[in-house]
Amino acid sequence: MVNINQIKGWTRAEMAQxxxxxxxxxxxxxxxxxxxxxVADFVxxxxxxxxxxxxxxxxxxxxxxxxxxxxxxxxxxxxxVTAIPGAAYFHHADSFTMIRGGHIDVCVLxxxxxxxxxxxxxxSTGAENAVPAVGGAMDLVAGVKRIFVITQHxxxxxxxxIVEECTFPLTGKxxxxxxxxxxxxxxxxNEGLFVCEMAPDITFDELQEFTxxxxxx
Amino acid sequence: MINxxxxxxxxAIREVRDGASVMxxxxxxxxxxxxxxxxxxxxxxxxxxxxxNNAGSGHVGLAALIENLQVRKIICSFPRTANSKVFPELxxxxxxxxxxxxxxxxxxxxxxxxAGIPAFYTPAxxxxxxxxxxxxxxxxxxxxxxEHGLKADFALVKAQTADRYGNLLYHATARNFGPIMCTAxxxxxxxxxxxxxxxxxxxxxxxxxxxxxxxVLEVKEPLFESQLVEDNLQYPW
Numbered sequence: 039m040v041n042i043n044q045i046k047g048w049t050r051a052e053m054a055q056x057x058x059x060x061x062x063x064x065x066x067x068x069x070x071x072x073x074x075x076x077v078a079d080f081v082x083x084x085x086x087x088x089x090x091x092x093x094x095x096x097x098x099x100x101x102x103x104x105x106x107x108x109x110x111x112x113x114x115x116x117x118x119v120t121a122i123p124g125a126a127y128f129h130h131a132d133s134f135t136m137i138r139g140g141h142i143d144v145c146v147l148x149x150x151x152x153x154x155x156x157x158x159x160x161x162s163t164g165a166e167n168a169v170p171a172v173g174g175a176m177d178l179v180a181g182v183k184r185i186f187v188i189t190q191h192x193x194x195x196x197x198x199x200i201v202e203e204c205t206f207p208l209t210g211k212x213x214x215x216x217x218x219x220x221x222x223x224x225x226x227x228n229e230g231l232f233v234c235e236m237a238p239d240i241t242f243d244e245l246q247e248f249t250x251x252x253x254x255x
Numbered sequence: 256m257i258n259x260x261x262x263x264x265x266x267a268i269r270e271v272r273d274g275a276s277v278m279x280x281x282x283x284x285x286x287x288x289x290x291x292x293x294x295x296x297x298x299x300x301x302x303x304x305x306x307x308n309n310a311g312s313g314h315v316g317l318a319a320l321i322e323n324l325q326v327r328k329i330i331c332s333f334p335r336t337a338n339s340k341v342f343p344e345l346x347x348x349x350x351x352x353x354x355x356x357x358x359x360x361x362x363x364x365x366x367x368x369x370a371g372i373p374a375f376y377t378p379a380x381x382x383x384x385x386x387x388x389x390x391x392x393x394x395x396x397x398x399x400x401x402e403h404g405l406k407a408d409f410a411l412v413k414a415q416t417a418d419r420y421g422n423l424l425y426h427a428t429a430r431n432f433g434p435i436m437c438t439a440x441x442x443x444x445x446x447x448x449x450x451x452x453x454x455x456x457x458x459x460x461x462x463x464x465x466x467x468x469x470x471v472l473e474v475k476e477p478l479f480e481s482q483l484v485e486d487n488l489q490y491p492w
Contacts, residue, residue, distance in 0.1 A: 092358065093282040094428045109284060109479050110429035116283040127427055129434040129462075130282075130308075131366035134359030138379060162384075169343045170355050171335035172385065177359030180378040211382035 047220035055080040065143040071115040074146040097125025138181035145182035154251035156214040156226040159206035179210030191219035201250035264294035278436040279307040280412035284480035286429035288413040310334035310342035313484030328352040367404035369438025410440035417447040421468030437467040
C-alpha cells in the first residue's frame with residue numbers, strides 16, 4: 039500500500055484554483071472560513087464573482103492593508119475585510135434570505151467528512167468535551183444552489199474524509215455537488231462518486247485506497 | 256414630545272429585572288453594545304436569558320456578563336471563541352444552559368418574533384441533531400422543521416446614528432442582528448456613536464424606524480472588545 043505522505047498531490051493553492059475554475063462568471067458566492075477563502079485569489083481573468091459573507095455584506099473585497107482594518111467591517115471568520123464599490127450591507131434576516139432563499143449560486147465549504155450521497159458533516163465531531171457551535175453552515179447547505187466542498191483527501195492520520203456514511207453529526211443530507219481535494223476532483227451523482235480529475239502523481243487505484251466508498255472513472 | 260434619548264447607561268438599562276430575556280446584538284465585536292452590557296453588569300440583574308450570536312471573548316462585554324453569573328441560559332449559534340474560557344467553563348460545569356441554533360434560524364426566529372409570526376418551517380438543520388424532537392413537515396417533497404419565533408423583554412444593540420425618535424443608522428457589518436432584535440423586544444435600547452436632530456437622517460436611508468426603539472444612549476467613542484482583550488482588561492475594571 040502506498041503511503042499517503044509520499045504523494046504530493048495538489049497544493050492548497052492548486053485546489054483553490056480547481057474550485058475557482060468551476061465557478062461561472064457572474065456568480066454570487068459564499069466562501070467558508072479557512073481553505074475556501076483562498077478561492078477568491080484564483081478567479082480566472084475576465085470573470086466577476088460577487089462574494090457574500092453571511093454576517094451582512096454582499097460585495098466583499100480583499101483583506102485591507104495592515105493597520106487599515108475597520109473593526110466593524112469583518113467577514114464570517116471575524117477577520118477584517120473591505121467592501122468593493124457597489125457593495126451592500128444588510129441585517130441577518132436579509133442575509134439568510136439570500137442564503138436560505140436560494141439566491142446564492144455557489145457555496146464553498148471545508149469539511150470533516152463528506153459521504154458518497156453528498157451528506158456533509160462539518161460542524162461537530164460529537165465529542166462530549168467540545169462546546170457545540172454551528173454558525174451558518176446548516177442554513178448554507180440547505181439553501182445555496184450548489185455546494186462545493188474543498189478539503190484534504192484524508193485526515194492527518196490518513197483516514198478517508200470521503201466516506202460511505204458520515205459518522206460525525208450531519209450538517210446537511212444529500213447536498214454536496216462536488217468535492218475538491220489535494221488528490222482529486224470528484225462529482226457526487228445519484229449513481230455514486232465520479233472522478234473528474236486526479237492530481238498528476240496519483241493513480242486511480244491509489245486514489246481508491248484513500249477513499250471510503252467506491253469511485254467511478 | 257417624544258424624546259427617547261437617555262443620558263446615562265444606568266438609566267438605559269435600569270428596568271432590566273432578574274429573570275428577564277435580553278437580546279444582545281453583535282457578530283463578534285462588530286455591533287456588540289459593550290457599554291450597555293457593562294451597565295447591565297453594574298446593574299446586576301440575574302437569571303437572564305440571553306439571545307446572541309456569540310458568547311463573548313476575553314473577560315469583557317458579553318463574556319464578562321456571563322462570567323459574573325448573571326446569565327442562566329444563552330440562545331446562540333456560535334458560542335465557541337478562540338480566546339475565551341468563560342463560556343466553556345460554565346457550560347461544562349452545567350452552570351449555564353445552551354440552546355444551540357443555526358445562525359439563519361436564529362435570525363429568522365428573531366425576525367418572526369418581531370413580525371408577529373409564532374412559528375415557521377425551515378429546511379436548515381433537517382436530518383441533523385439540531386432538528387431532533389422538533390416537528391417536521393413535507394412541502395413539495397422536501398422536509399422542513401418547525402421553529403418558533405423569539406421575543407425578548409429587552410434588546411441591547413449598537414448603532415451609528417440616531418435621532419430622538421429612535422430612527423437608527425448602522426455602520427458596515429455592525430448592523431447584523433440590530434434591526435431585527437429591535438423589532439422583537441419590548442424595550443429596545445440602542446447605544447449610538449452620535450445623536451442628531453430629527454430631519455438630519457434622510458428618511459430614505461433609515462434602517463431601523465424609530466417605532467422599534469424605546470431608548471437611545473449616546474456613546475461617542477465606544478470601546479472595542481478586541482482592544483480590551485489585547486490590553487488584558489477585565490470588567491468590572
